[in-house]
Amino acid sequence: MENTPEDWDKDQPESRAEDQQEDISLGDGPVLSPPPVQSRSNGSSRDREYFLRLFAIIGTVIVWIPFVFTILTSVKGITMQGHLLIYYLMPAELFPIALIGSLMLVAAAQMARYLRKTIGLSFVVAIVLLFGGQIFAVQSGLAFGTTEATGWVWGVIYNTIIAYTLAQILIGVAGIRLVRRVFKRN
Numbered sequence: 001m002e003n004t005p006e007d008w009d010k011d012q013p014e015s016r017a018e019d020q021q022e023d024i025s026l027g028d029g030p031v032l033s034p035p036p037v038q039s040r041s042n043g044s045s046r047d048r049e050y051f052l053r054l055f056a057i058i059g060t061v062i063v064w065i066p067f068v069f070t071i072l073t074s075v076k077g078i079t080m081q082g083h084l085l086i087y088y089l090m091p092a093e094l095f096p097i098a099l100i101g102s103l104m105l106v107a108a109a110q111m112a113r114y115l116r117k118t119i120g121l122s123f124v125v126a127i128v129l130l131f132g133g134q135i136f137a138v139q140s141g142l143a144f145g146t147t148e149a150t151g152w153v154w155g156v157i158y159n160t161i162i163a164y165t166l167a168q169i170l171i172g173v174a175g176i177r178l179v180r181r182v183f184k185r186n
Contacts, residue, residue, distance in 0.1 A: 048111060055108035056182050060175030062101025063168065066094035091165050092130060098168055102126070105175045114181050118174045126167035133160030 070090040077085030091098065102123045109119040134143070137157050141147035148154075 052108055052111045053179075053182055055104045055111070056175065056179045059101045059104030059108055060172065060179055063098055063105060063172045063175055065097050065101070066091040066168070067172070069094065088165070089161065091168055092161055095130060098126075098171075101175075102168075102171050105171060105178065108178060108182075109174075112178060112182055115174045115178050119171055119178070122167045122170045122174065126164050126171065129160045129164040129167060133157055133164065136160070 070087060073090065074084060074086045077083070102119075105119050106123055109116045133156075137143040140153045140157075142149060142153055142157060
């Protein structure tokens with residue numbers, strides 16, 4: 001019995017278009033079927049886990065860089081001048097570095113669904129404090145030197161820098177906790 005193209009669909013049960021596979025015939029030889037389509041869920045979950053770990057580790061390291069530089073310059077000050085010098089503005093001045101690390105940690109926290117509020121709120125608070133303190137310094141004249149660095153104006157600026165630094169430290173600590181959690185899941 002000859003199998004013609006009209007007969008091909010008669011014996012086949014109806015199925016969805018994506019489930020049908022096309023057979024390849026090589027003349028009189030055997031009929032070859034294409035390999036089954038593999039699910040991408042296994043590969044994409046491995047990719048997701050890889051990027052989660054990568055963002056968590058690199059983001060945490062980058063967030064701590066301004067603090068490491070502050071400590072290193074303090075140690076250099078001790079060795080060069082014989083007394084402790086802490087440049088407390090360095091974490092705020094290295095904000096672009098901390099921004100990159102913080103964004104990576106926000107993304108990692110979203111992927112891990114862990115510490116999202118802690119990292120996200122600390123990130124927002126840090127940005128508001130840093131830019132709010134700068135705007136206040138400009139508006140009060142402290143940034144231009146028209147106002148003396150004393151009194152309540154200096155106290156407001158000083159406290160916003162301290163609060164910004166504490167928010168960045170909280171992001172760094174949360175990053176360490178996130179890295180521990182991500183590697184503990186396996």
